[in-house]
Amino acid sequence: xxxxxxxxxxxxxxxxxxxPGWSTFAIFSVVSAVVALILLIISGIFIEGNYRGLLExxxxxxxxxxxxxxxxxxxxxx
Numbered sequence: 001x002x003x004x005x006x007x008x009x010x011x012x013x014x015x016x017x018x019x020p021g022w023s024t025f026a027i028f029s030v031v032s033a034v035v036a037l038i039l040l041i042i043s044g045i046f047i048e049g050n051y052r053g054l055l056e057x058x059x060x061x062x063x064x065x066x067x068x069x070x071x072x073x074x075x076x077x078x
Contacts, residue, residue, distance in 0.1 A: 002040055005063055009033035025073045029066070036062035 013030040016022040039059040046055055 002036065002059075002063065005066075006033045006036050006040075009036070009066060021077050022073070025069070028069060032062045032066045036066075 009029045010033050013026045013033070016026040016029070019026075036059070039055070039062065043052070043055040043059040046052060049055075
């Protein structure tokens with residue numbers, strides 16, 4: 001599910017980058033995708049470690065921020 005969400009963030013970046021009111025959100029979308037992918041990889045590497053719960057929570061943070069900012073941007077721009 002996380003991989004599909006990252007793909008959706010990148011797809012939104014491609015689509016919204018050319019729309020004047022949404023270019024800032026497009027940049028936020030691609031940055032969130034990159035951060036989420038990096039944290040997902042780090043979480044996968046240390047899956048057997050003592051801090052796997054903490055790494056999972058850090059890995060979910062970019063998704064939660066994206067899920068909060070996206071409806072906020074829709075509300076503010078429409």
